[in-house]
Amino acid sequence: MTNPHQEPDHVPKPLVDHLVELRTRLLWCFVAILAGTVFCYVFVQDIYGFLVRPLADAMGPGDSQRLIYTNLTEAFFTYLKIAFWGGAFLTFPVLAVQIWGFIAPGLYGKERKAFLPYLVATPVLFITGAALVYYLIMPMAWRFFLGFQSTGAETALPIQLEARVSEYLDLVMVLMFAFGFCFQLPVLLSLMARAGMITDAVLVRGRRYAIVLIFVVAAVITPPDVISQIGLAIPLIGLYEISILLVRRIVRERAAAP
Template identity: 60%
Template sequence: MPLLDHLIELRRRLLWALAAFVVCFFITYHFSADIYSFLAKPLADLMEARGENRRMIFTALYEAFFTDLKVAFFAAAFISFPVVAGQIWLFVAPGLYRSEKRALLPFLCATPLLFLLGGALAYYVIFPFAWGFFLSFENPQGAGGLPIQLEARVSEYLDLVMKLIFAFGITFQLPVALSLLAKVGIVTSAGLKKYRRYAIVGMFIVAAILAPPDVITQCGLAIPLIGLYEISIIAAKLVEPKPVEV
């Protein structure tokens, strides 16, 4: 295809991806309160288990509105990702050989599944432990008779939840990234084994940067990363180019 036709095709794919995101955004904005309730459920369950009738607050007039927008944007990006990824694939695939398509398609399919797995781990495993740890610092009696209790802001809670879900989802792409690098010969399974100890240290550093400053959340991110690194070694062994025998 001439360059102009490629640009026209790119524009068409981008418009389809944008249209899918916009449609998902309006739908998710309508259900933004329900989505936020789902995200807040781990904290609500802990408070209910403690026998407390608690609330979440906002301190600026526009805060609740922009929180709903963030929720809708977050959910729309997540739901529309398969369509966006499909449009990228439809644009790139015609320029690939059949063998290249067969090689890349499994990685394209594994990406959203691993992101979903990482987000699910954060929501169902990490959040209950981390929120319980943070709530343990409450002091109903307080100093001098003044109680010390959590009054969570809706925007701050959402920012923390989104950061953790994206952190877990992105870091769970480690097997995909390393397998692709092994496929093209940039890394090898032997090299990954050799530098395992440095990789483990690096994973704890990444967890310390991405996760909140508490041991539970940081270990909850670093330990799965170590397991994913081991899986990456096996995957790299399977996909790396075999040495040519002379």
């Protein structure tokens, strides 16, 4: 009798059929992102207001509280990028479902049950990372950088921020995506453990190197200030320690499996 935990629950298909299915699912992903982008463009000014709120709060009230654009089309294309960013964020569940629908038929029944928690954890961790940088890191970092402004009484000429809207929003969106993706560390390491690529002993032995690598990554993807770097590095170190516990559990389960 066939064991459902040992055999996939589908009939193998030719490579061409898999490619056709992949094309169809990619098309659905494209349509979903396009629809999400159009929807978000309707509310693009609200999304813009949300993204610039940390800078506005750090600036405080005053005539200098503004963002500028120096190219005639800059504001328009910035709004398009905001709409696309919001559309991709909004339609992530659709993308996840399409990915799951493509790979699930090739998994064993037991593997499907093991993979589902990661499908749920991925958006939760992504949103957690994005929320961390928005509500904690950016307010502190923006106040730090705005502290270098000066008036004419302090220096020969005043130093005032005249930030371009495209540069600021590019920085904010990159930071939120970077933090969100970095927070996928437990998912990545757990999946590698299930594939037999790593063990908890390997992670423990490499802890010192991992900490150094985490600080290097934090220094590369964050603004050049200690606040942002530490704000990303410390949560990642905590997630690395959590990953060790998860991988240890997975290794024990693999060892106990018949």
